[in-house]
Amino acid sequence: MDEATKQVFKAKFVMLTVMLNVIVLCFAMGVFVLFRFAPEGTIGLAIGLLLLTVGAALSISFRKQYAQTKVWLHEQP
Numbered sequence: 001m002d003e004a005t006k007q008v009f010k011a012k013f014v015m016l017t018v019m020l021n022v023i024v025l026c027f028a029m030g031v032f033v034l035f036r037f038a039p040e041g042t043i044g045l046a047i048g049l050l051l052l053t054v055g056a057a058l059s060i061s062f063r064k065q066y067a068q069t070k071v072w073l074h075e076q077p
Contacts, residue, residue, distance in 0.1 A: 005076055012069045019062045026055030 001009070030051030037044025 001076055009073065009076075012065075012072070016062065016066060016069060019058060019065070023055050023058045023062060026051045026058065030055060 030048050033044055033051060034048035038048055
């Protein structure tokens with residue numbers, strides 16, 4: 001792999017890593033908020049469901065980008 005390709009791979013890897021961390025945090029915080037604050041009112045329920053929805057949307061985007069990056073990496077010499 002030449003230096004330019006390594007830099008592109010590094011950028012793709014960092015992006016996927018950050019996305020995965022955000023997904024894990026969204027799901028973890030969403031579940032926490034649902035268990036802790038949802039019984040007290042609708043604000044906690046709304047925030048918890050919003051976090052879970054954002055996590056699910058990011059998961060779909062992550063899977064697409066991961067598949068594209070994997071194909072790109074296998075095409076490299």
